[in-house]
Structure formats: C-alpha cells, structure tokens
Amino acid sequence: MICWRILCSLLVVLVQVFGTAARTNTDDFVALEALKDVWKNLPPSWDGDDPCGNDWDGISCSDDRVTSISLGSMNLNGQLSSDIQKLSALVILDLSYNNLNGALPTSIGNLKKLTTLILVGCGLSGRIPDSIGSLPELQLLSLNSNNFVGPIPPSIGNLSKLYLLDLTDNKLSGTIPVSKGSTPGLDMLVSAGHFHLGKNQLSGEIPPQLFSSKLTLIHLLLENNRLTGSIPSSLGLVQTLEVVRLDRNSLSGSVPENLSNLLRVQELFLANNYLTGPLPNLTGMTSLTHLDMSNNSFDATDFPPWFSSLQSLAALIMDDTHIQGQLPVSLFDIPCLQTVSLKNNQLNGTLNIGSDHSDELELIDLRNNSIEAITQRAGYSIEITLVGNPICNEGGTEKYCTIPQQQNYSTPPKSCTPLPCDLDKTSSPTCRCAYPYSGTLVFSAPSFASFGNTSVFGSLQQKLLSKFRSESQPVDSVSLSNPTRKEDGNLELNLQVFPSGQDYFNRTGISGLALILSKQTFTTPDGFGPYSFNANNYTYFTGSRNSGISSAHIGALVGALVGGLVLLLLSLVIGIYAFRQKKRAEIAGKKSDPFASWDPSRSGGRVPHVKGAICFSFDELKKCTDNFSGMNEIGHGGYGKVYRGTLPSGQLVAVKRAQHGSSQGGIEFATEIELLSRVHHKNLVSLLGFCFDQGEQMLVYEYIINGSLKDGLTGRTGIRLDWMRRLRIALGAARGIHYLHELADPPIIHRDIKTSNILLDERLNAKVADFGLSKPMGEQERSHVTTEVKGTAGYFDPEYYMTQQLTQKSDVYSFGVVLLELLTARRPIEKGKYIVNEVKQAMDKTKDMYNLEGILDPIVASNTVPGSVEKVTDLALKCIQEPGFNRPTMGEVLKEIENIMELAGLNPNAESTASSQSFDARKASSHPYTSESLSSHSGASPP
Known part of the structure; x- marks a missing residue:
C-alpha cells in the first residue's frame, strides 16, 4: 500500500513538472510515442519527452501542436500506424524514401488540416483508402513509386484545393473515376494542375467527362497503362495543357481534330497505341517542341506539309505511321529542330536536307524506307541513318548505311581538378x-x-x-x-x-x-x-548533436529526469504484468484448437487436418476487409462471398466467406483447406490461411490480379490473349493438373477444371483454383473413385456421369474442353450448342486449319503459327475421347503442349510475360473471382 502511495505522489509531481516544463500537447506526444513503437531507425533525437521543446529531428511545431513531420530519406523501417490520426494539427506529412510497408491507414482521413501528403518511394501497398477524400485542405498528394493496388478512389474528387495528384508507378487498376450523381470523380478537380497517373494498370476508356474548359490542368500523364477506346474530343477544351502523355496504351480510333486548339502544348506523346484514321493536322499547336505518334495504324498518307509550320519543333518522332512520299526540304529549316525519326515508313525519292537546315539538327533516322538517293553536301555533321533503304541495299558502304552507335550524352564537367577521395566520399x-x-x-x-x-x-x-x-x-x-x-x-x-x-x-x-x-x-x-x-539511402549523418545545454532548458531537463524515473517504475510494473498476460495468452493459444467446435454431422465429415496454413481470427479478417464492406466484395455464389483484403503486412488476399447454414460450404471448406494446405506448386493457387471462429468458415488465399481465363477469353478483363499466350496458359494449367495427378501424395482429382477456375497472375501465369470439389485418391482408389456426380455443365466427363466412377481421365476430358475454348473463345454451351459437337461437325482435316476458321477466335485465326492450331485441335479431341481409357494422361498432354510450343518457336521453360505492363493490349482485369467460379457445383446433366 505504501509503495502505491509513493507512486501516486510521484505521478502528481510528474504531472506538475510536465505542465510547467513541456511545450508539446499531450495528445501529440502520445501519438508520436505510438509511432516510435512501430518505427525502427528513428533519429537519435527522438529520445526526449518534449518533441516541440527538445527539437526532435523532422518535427515542426506551432505553439504546442505538431504541425509537420518531415522525415524523408531517414532509413525508417515499419508501418504507418493508424495512430497518426491523433496528430490533428498536422499540416505536412512527408515520409518519402523510407522502408515503410503495409497499407495506408484509413485513419489518414482524420487529418483535416493536412495540406501536403507525400509518401514517395516508401514500399506501401494495399488499396488507397477512400478516406483520402476527406482531407479538405489537401493541396499536394504524392503517392508515386509504391505498390498500391485497386482503383483510384473516386473520393479524391472531393479535394477541391488539390493541385498535384501523383499516383505514378504503382499497380492501380480499374477505370479513371468521374463524378456520377452523388459519387465524386477526378473531373471535379478543376483547380488541379497535375494528373500524374502513368505506369499503372488502369483500364477502360478515358472518360470524356474528365475534361472541360473549366479545368486548369498543365500536365496530363496517362502513359504506360491499359487504357482503351478513343481519345475524347473534350481533351481539346483544356487550354492550359502543356504536356500530354497518352502513349503506351491500347487507344484506338481517330485522333480528335480539335487537339490542334491546344496552343500551349509543348510535348505530345501518342506513340504505341492502335490509333487509326487520318494523321491528325496539328497546325495550330505552335508551341509544340516534341511530337511522338510512332507505332500506330494511321491511314497511309504523303508526308504532311504542316509539319514544317511547327516552328518550335525540336523532335519529330513518327516511326511506323504509314507516311509515304518524299521529305520536303522545308522540314529541315525549322530553327530548333534537333531530331527527325521516321523509321519503318514508305518514304521514297531523294533525301535533300538543304543548305539552310537548323544549326541544332543532329540526327535523321530513316531506316527501313524507300529512299533511293541523298543530296550530300560537304561539312555535314548530322548523323544520318538510311539502313534498310534501296540506297544502302545495293552494297552501300557510306557511313549512313551503318547502324550508328548509341549517342554519348554529357553533363557539365567539373571546373577544377577532382581530388582523390577516401572511403565512400x-x-x-x-x-x-x-x-x-x-x-x-x-x-x-x-x-x-x-x-x-x-x-x-x-x-x-x-x-x-x-x-x-x-x-x-x-x-x-x-x-x-x-x-x-x-x-x-x-x-x-x-x-x-x-x-x-x-x-x-x-x-x-x-x-x-x-x-x-x-x-x-x-x-x-x-x-x-x-x-x-x-x-538512395543516406547513412552518413552527423555523428553527434550539439551537447550544449541552455538555461532555458534546465527546468525541462530536471522535469524530464524526474518524470523519466517515475515512467521507469510504472513501465516496470506494467511490463511485468503485460509479460505475464502474454505468456498466459500464448499458453492458452497453444492449448486452443481452432476446430474444437467442429461438428462432423453439420460441417462436412471429419475435422480437417491442416499443414502450415495460418489460423486467422474473425476480428483479423473483419479488419483486413474493412468489416466485409461491399466495396471489397469481388465475387459471390452459392458457397458465399469473396472479399478483397489487405493483411497488416500489406499483402493482398482473397477471403472466401461461407454462407451461414450452408452444409455444402462446410464440405468444400474442409476439402479445400486440407488439400491446399499440403499442395504447393507455382501453377496452383496458394492457400494462406483459414478462419473457423465465431461460427464462420473462411478461406484466405493469394489474390490473383489478372482475372480468370474465362474472363480473358470473353474480353471482360480487357487483356488481349494472343495465340502464343494461350499456349503458355495451357502449358501452365496442364502443369498444375499434372502435379495433382502424379506428384501430389496422395494423388488428387480436381473434378472441376474449367476456364473460370484457371486464374492469371500478373505475369499471365496460369494458376488452377477452387478445390472445393476435389477428391484425393487413397491406396484403394488408384483406378477410380466412386462418388456423386458434381462439376459444371459443359465440362462433364460423360463416362463419369454415366458410371459415377471418377478418374483422372475425367480431368483430362475437362481440360480438352478448355483447349477448345482457347481455340474458339466460345463457352462450352452457347445458345444450346455444345462446342465439342460444333468442332467435330465442322472439322475437315484435308483443309487448312481443319476448316475451323468460322469457329476459331479471330485472334487465333489471324495470329498463329502454321500447324499449331491443328495440333492443339488434335490434342483436344484426344482428351475428349470416349471411353476414358483412350484419353492421354496429363503427363502426355503436358509433353504434347511442350512440343507444340517448340514448333511455334516458344521455349516451354522460359518465363511468361515479363510484366503485366508488357501485354500487347496493356489492359487490366476487373477481378479474378467471377460469380461463375464461385457458384454452387451442382450435379447438372451434361449436354
């Protein structure tokens, strides 16, 4: 009792000392202490009890309130805790270039005075929270060079004072949000000067509503996304624009004529799209210095004379744009012209640069045209390349008939003699x-x-x-x-x-x-x-701080010493108590059985035996899915719903939540959790964990970003699957199934192979999913398993349906149907017609492509390697043979696909697409968990 009285007395003294010596608001101090708990490598100055009075590095205050945290390049490690919300007077938050991870907390929306939020290059992940739109004073929002995923929050449209929006170089997907009804969008940011949204995975059309004459935009950067559709003519209304980058997307259609109204635009990048129609006349863009419309499909046209009217032009890049005819001498008279690149066109005649060409002209690259002659004058210092033209194809040895070496760029030299420096100086x-x-x-x-x-x-x-x-x-x-x-x-x-x-x-x-x-x-x-x-990391900070003590701080130091003593005593007591509680919790946890309440009669047989999967609590999954919000719902079916979630580590997951009262859900839950916890293969979806808590049955598995193969074939994801990619997807899926059949112990029959259960990751690798109906084969079941018929209509093995004897050849049959879908992009059953019968009836092996052009997907028919379509068709027909013993094994199927790929010039063992940004169509998926892939698996009859 005496000890507690002493402690209470000390606490009174502590409060009095803090009240007279400390400058920092108590709530702010508590918030910074909470951040200290989750951050490592903090500045040494963060060891006092008064951030505002003791000059903590990176902390600025106004009176007693913390108004700025600026800790860029401090080598911090940890996460941005939700405790940041307690700093209610914060105006500037800059944590750029640190090693932070995890998600941006929803609580960031509580910083109502924030004007500057800069988190560049931090390694943050997960979704940008909708609460970001609740910062009424925000002017600068820079979240570039992180790993954010998901859509751009429409709520950003509420930030009426926003000037800079930079979300470049993330993994954002979905469409560009515009306002609709009560839902805000980026078109509402009429005061914004910068939309930097490049190097993401945005898809869909550029909404015409995004632009208006009210917009004061200077920079529009949408490059390196997966945008489709045409360039909206409303873009021509934004008279303030100076830089427009729409390159490296999948835009199509004609370029709007009114782009010529953008008199201030200096850089216009439209390259690497699918633009068609006439080459746009940009005569009015008199400020244009850099024009790149390369690699599009414009109508063939003679070299436009209006190019010569762009007197500010420094770089003209028009490779592979179907320009023909002869280059006019006047082009080279543009006074600022430095570079002309017109490779892979149909230019002809004589190249004449003239005597009055620009003094700054350095490079003319006309490779792969039809230039027959050049008017050569002495004293030219211009690098000219005519490789692939008739003038060089007849054995020309002139310098312009060789590929030039890469240009050597230079920066300002030192004005003195550099010293030899030791160490890392x-x-x-x-x-x-x-x-x-x-x-x-x-x-x-x-x-x-x-x-x-x-x-x-x-x-x-x-x-x-x-x-x-x-x-x-x-x-x-x-x-x-x-x-x-x-x-x-x-x-x-x-x-x-x-x-x-x-x-x-x-x-x-x-x-x-x-x-x-x-x-x-x-x-x-x-x-x-x-x-x-x-x-780059900076590790050479000053070794020590000024140790001088001013008289103004003596009282604070005395107070800090007394307070520190009391805090030490309290911390010791609290620490001992917390340690004991933690040990008790650990002991209880070890004794706890997550399946203690499992009822075999109601939940699907015996208790699941799980290896390696994490057991999540209901509260953990509730938090990571934002209370299972509708915004995070990405699929649903007879089993229940699937939600996108973000773990505290920042990892995206898919949480499959069983519908209450679904006995079938319990069976699938037990089956999938057992199988996926013990099978591991790069072509199978990985199970991360599960939840059997508070009456819930949930599975947590890796989030697959590019959707299902079914959605890809039907165009719902927007990913253009050419023939070569389809072969790689078939190979990956076959490897996954082969692993289940021949390498898993015991072997496993999937029982529901279909295109909606083959998911595509960020590199378009195939991953077989949904093991709710799978059946392991015990020692007594090596030939077949007698079981109730389940699966999906259109993929049923007829023999299995008739005999109820499930074999590995049943999966082979389903895979054969998948191969037919890859060829035709048609559903197995469409308008009452069965694709298997359609192919068999139309096929004629005496004709090219077996006479299947009318059935084949146009992408396959127009973009294939001779013989490969026929061989895949043959393989599909072998897989769907009746009876089942005539079908090949998955090992034999896998070997045949590898042979077909080698025939097509592909290396079966090479990596798939380098990145999702290198897709031909450069488009993003909606989500991988479609309703069909989650629907209840009934025993419907096959066709």
Whole structure:
C-alpha cells in the first residue's frame, strides 16, 4: 500500500513538472510515442519527452501542436500506424524514401488540416483508402513509386484545393473515376494542375467527362497503362495543357481534330497505341517542341506539309505511321529542330536536307524506307541513318548505311581538378571530398532531343542549386551525371547534392532536401518538364548533436529526469504484468484448437487436418476487409462471398466467406483447406490461411490480379490473349493438373477444371483454383473413385456421369474442353450448342486449319503459327475421347503442349510475360473471382 502511495505522489509531481516544463500537447506526444513503437531507425533525437521543446529531428511545431513531420530519406523501417490520426494539427506529412510497408491507414482521413501528403518511394501497398477524400485542405498528394493496388478512389474528387495528384508507378487498376450523381470523380478537380497517373494498370476508356474548359490542368500523364477506346474530343477544351502523355496504351480510333486548339502544348506523346484514321493536322499547336505518334495504324498518307509550320519543333518522332512520299526540304529549316525519326515508313525519292537546315539538327533516322538517293553536301555533321533503304541495299558502304552507335550524352564537367577521395566520399564540382545525398531524377517529358549539349544540363544544375539555397539548405554544389534516355520515353539523370561547411549532411538537411525534391514544386529550366525523384539511402549523418545545454532548458531537463524515473517504475510494473498476460495468452493459444467446435454431422465429415496454413481470427479478417464492406466484395455464389483484403503486412488476399447454414460450404471448406494446405506448386493457387471462429468458415488465399481465363477469353478483363499466350496458359494449367495427378501424395482429382477456375497472375501465369470439389485418391482408389456426380455443365466427363466412377481421365476430358475454348473463345454451351459437337461437325482435316476458321477466335485465326492450331485441335479431341481409357494422361498432354510450343518457336521453360505492363493490349482485369467460379457445383446433366 505504501509503495502505491509513493507512486501516486510521484505521478502528481510528474504531472506538475510536465505542465510547467513541456511545450508539446499531450495528445501529440502520445501519438508520436505510438509511432516510435512501430518505427525502427528513428533519429537519435527522438529520445526526449518534449518533441516541440527538445527539437526532435523532422518535427515542426506551432505553439504546442505538431504541425509537420518531415522525415524523408531517414532509413525508417515499419508501418504507418493508424495512430497518426491523433496528430490533428498536422499540416505536412512527408515520409518519402523510407522502408515503410503495409497499407495506408484509413485513419489518414482524420487529418483535416493536412495540406501536403507525400509518401514517395516508401514500399506501401494495399488499396488507397477512400478516406483520402476527406482531407479538405489537401493541396499536394504524392503517392508515386509504391505498390498500391485497386482503383483510384473516386473520393479524391472531393479535394477541391488539390493541385498535384501523383499516383505514378504503382499497380492501380480499374477505370479513371468521374463524378456520377452523388459519387465524386477526378473531373471535379478543376483547380488541379497535375494528373500524374502513368505506369499503372488502369483500364477502360478515358472518360470524356474528365475534361472541360473549366479545368486548369498543365500536365496530363496517362502513359504506360491499359487504357482503351478513343481519345475524347473534350481533351481539346483544356487550354492550359502543356504536356500530354497518352502513349503506351491500347487507344484506338481517330485522333480528335480539335487537339490542334491546344496552343500551349509543348510535348505530345501518342506513340504505341492502335490509333487509326487520318494523321491528325496539328497546325495550330505552335508551341509544340516534341511530337511522338510512332507505332500506330494511321491511314497511309504523303508526308504532311504542316509539319514544317511547327516552328518550335525540336523532335519529330513518327516511326511506323504509314507516311509515304518524299521529305520536303522545308522540314529541315525549322530553327530548333534537333531530331527527325521516321523509321519503318514508305518514304521514297531523294533525301535533300538543304543548305539552310537548323544549326541544332543532329540526327535523321530513316531506316527501313524507300529512299533511293541523298543530296550530300560537304561539312555535314548530322548523323544520318538510311539502313534498310534501296540506297544502302545495293552494297552501300557510306557511313549512313551503318547502324550508328548509341549517342554519348554529357553533363557539365567539373571546373577544377577532382581530388582523390577516401572511403565512400565523392569529389564535388568544387573539388571537395564529401558524402553527397544522391538519387535519380526522372523527367517524363523532356522536349529537347539532344542530350549532348552540356549547357542544357548546366542550366538545370544551377537551377537546383539556387532552389536549395533559397530554401536555406546547407548545399555547397550540385552534380548531374549519366543522362539516359529510357525506352518508355523518360530521361533519367543521376543527382548528387554536396553539403556545405562539412563533409556530410545532418538529418535536418537530408529531410529538407527530400521534401523539396518530393514536392516537385520548383520550376525546371525550359525543356525538362514534369519530374520525379528516387532517392538512395543516406547513412552518413552527423555523428553527434550539439551537447550544449541552455538555461532555458534546465527546468525541462530536471522535469524530464524526474518524470523519466517515475515512467521507469510504472513501465516496470506494467511490463511485468503485460509479460505475464502474454505468456498466459500464448499458453492458452497453444492449448486452443481452432476446430474444437467442429461438428462432423453439420460441417462436412471429419475435422480437417491442416499443414502450415495460418489460423486467422474473425476480428483479423473483419479488419483486413474493412468489416466485409461491399466495396471489397469481388465475387459471390452459392458457397458465399469473396472479399478483397489487405493483411497488416500489406499483402493482398482473397477471403472466401461461407454462407451461414450452408452444409455444402462446410464440405468444400474442409476439402479445400486440407488439400491446399499440403499442395504447393507455382501453377496452383496458394492457400494462406483459414478462419473457423465465431461460427464462420473462411478461406484466405493469394489474390490473383489478372482475372480468370474465362474472363480473358470473353474480353471482360480487357487483356488481349494472343495465340502464343494461350499456349503458355495451357502449358501452365496442364502443369498444375499434372502435379495433382502424379506428384501430389496422395494423388488428387480436381473434378472441376474449367476456364473460370484457371486464374492469371500478373505475369499471365496460369494458376488452377477452387478445390472445393476435389477428391484425393487413397491406396484403394488408384483406378477410380466412386462418388456423386458434381462439376459444371459443359465440362462433364460423360463416362463419369454415366458410371459415377471418377478418374483422372475425367480431368483430362475437362481440360480438352478448355483447349477448345482457347481455340474458339466460345463457352462450352452457347445458345444450346455444345462446342465439342460444333468442332467435330465442322472439322475437315484435308483443309487448312481443319476448316475451323468460322469457329476459331479471330485472334487465333489471324495470329498463329502454321500447324499449331491443328495440333492443339488434335490434342483436344484426344482428351475428349470416349471411353476414358483412350484419353492421354496429363503427363502426355503436358509433353504434347511442350512440343507444340517448340514448333511455334516458344521455349516451354522460359518465363511468361515479363510484366503485366508488357501485354500487347496493356489492359487490366476487373477481378479474378467471377460469380461463375464461385457458384454452387451442382450435379447438372451434361449436354
């Protein structure tokens, strides 16, 4: 009792000391302490009890409230805790270039005073929460270079003060949201100057509603997505635009004529789409410096004379655009012209550059045209390439008949002799050895084409130095090096910033530099355009802080010492209690059986035997799916519903929740949890865990981003599956089934092979899913399993249906139907017609493609390798033979697919698509869990 009285007395003293000595608001201090618990590698200064009074690195305050957290490039590890919401006075939050993980917490929407949210290059994942639209003061939102998935939240349209929206380089999917009824959208952001949405997986059309004459947009960056449809004519209403990037999508149709009204546009990128119709006349775009419309399908046309009227043009890139005829001499008179690239067209006649060509002209690339002659004049320093033209095809040995070496780019040289530096130090432009802050500057729309002009980079170098110094940053000099033009059209530069007065930056200096570069607020010299920055780790911070103690802090230090003693005593007591409680919980957990309440009579037979799968509590899955919200529902059927969820680690999962009272759900639950917990193969969907808690039956498995094969074949996902990809998908699925049949112990019959149960991951690898109906084969069942007929109409093995004897050849039959779907993109049963019968009736082996052109998917018919369609057809017919013993095994099927791929020039053992961004159509799926794949599996009769 006496001890407790002493502690209470000390607590009173502590409150009094804190009340007189501490400046920081109590709630803010508690919030920062909570963040400390989940972050590692914190600045050493974060060890006091008064963040505002003791000058914690990265923390700025107004009176007693924390208003700014700026900790860019601090090498932090951990997650962004939901406790951030307690910092209600926060105006700026910058945690860029750290090693954070997990999701962006929903509680971020409670920071009502936030104007700047910058989380560039942090490794965050999961969905961007809808609560992001609840920040009424937000002006800068930079979430680029993370791993965010899912759609762009429509709620962002509520951010009426937003100026910069940068979501570049994530894995966002779905359509671009626009307002509809009470639902907001990006079209409401009329004050925004920047839509940076490139390098994602956005799909669907660019909504015409997105643009209007009210919009004040400067940069529209939508490159490297999977957008389809035509370019909306409403784009021509946005008179403020300066940069437009729509390249590397799947856009089609004609280019709107009114784009010529965009008088301020300097960079226009439309390359690598499927645009058709006449080449657009852009005469009115007098500010245009960089034009790239390469690799489209425009109508054949003579070289347009209006190109010569674009007097600001520095780069004209029109490869593979069906331009023909002779190049006019006037083209080369454009005063700023540096680069002309017109490869793979039908240009002919004589190349005449003239005597009055631009002094800046450096490169003319006309490879693979029909140029027959060149008017050569002495003194040309221009690099001309005519490889693949008649002038070179007859044994020409001139320099223009050779492929040029890659252009050497240069940046400003040092103005002094560099010093030899020890350790990891680098010689600066002023020849001082120091530890620079470094990273990569990425410019997404450089309008100039010549990277050999050091004065251009010198201008940028000086601009950066002036910006840093104007923001009172301790910078001595700035160095740029190794400019590189990337295939995606971007310009990358290595940046090094050197400290002033000492050979390394302190933490305040680094966080200040990181904030300037991540905010993208400085104006680059003409020609560089929008940019982003990717920082390297900086580990050379000042070793010690100023140890001097001012008289103003003596009282605070005394108070901190007394308070620290009391906190130590309290922490000791609380720690002992918490440790004992934790040990009790661990013991109880070990004794606990997740299937203790399993009722075999109601839940589907014996208790499941699970190996390796995680047992989740109901509350954990409730939290990761946002209370099973309708927004996260991605599929439903007779079994129940499937929800998208995000684990605390940031991993996306699919949570399949059984419908209450479904006995069939219990059986499927037991079957799938047992089988998937012990089979592991790259072509099978992985089970991560399960929940049997509070009367719930849930399965948690990996989230497959690109949908089902069925959706891909019917066009619902938007992914264009050409013939080569279909062969790889068939190979992957066959490998998964072969593993079940011949390598699993005991062997497993899937019993429901169909295109909606073959999912496609981000590399379009096939993964066999849904093991709810699968049957293991015991020692006494090696030939067959006698069981009730279940499956999906159209894929039934007729022999299994008649005899109720399930064999591995039943899966082979179903796989044969899948092969026919790959060939035809038709459902097994469509308008009362069975695809098996349709193919058999139409087939004539004496004709090309077996006379199946009328049935084949046009993508297959027009994009195939001779003989491969016929061989796949033969294999499919072998798989659906009756009786079953005439069908091949899955091992034999697998070998035949590998042979067909080799015939088609494909390596069966090579990796699939490099990334989802390299798809021909570059489109994204909606979701992989369609209603059909989750529907109850009845014993419906086969056709």
